[in-house]
Amino acid sequence: MRHDQSNEWNRCACCPEPRQPVGLDPVRRLSALETADELRAALACMGIAGDVHEGRGLALVSVWTGLVVWTDGFWYRWWTGRRSQTGRWLYAHHSAFEPERAARRLAAxxxxxxxxPSDMAAGAS
Known part of the structure; x- marks a missing residue:
């Protein structure tokens, strides 16, 4: 039997009850603070200390002068230490679902x- 989709979300025109999405397991989204804590813990396992700060839906992991990682719960972002040809800072990003891999990149x-030298680490030109 072929199911015809109606305009209602997740309903088949020939079935009275909504169908469950196929192959989609519900995944609890972690908050920015939780993902920052996961990264801090992964860095701590590598002997790198970090402080976590949270507010307004973002969280920061302060690691070193010139190395602050921020997350929205989906991505980690940090300054690479490089600038574009136009002088804009270039940022790295990594999935927040892989805190251990992000920690290895951050360790480098x-x-x-x-x-x-400290003036170069802080981004001085």
């Missing part, structure tokens, strides 16, 4: 900043 940036 952290090492760069620890070796760099």
């Amino acid at each position: 940036r952290y090492a760069e900043l620890r070796e760099a």
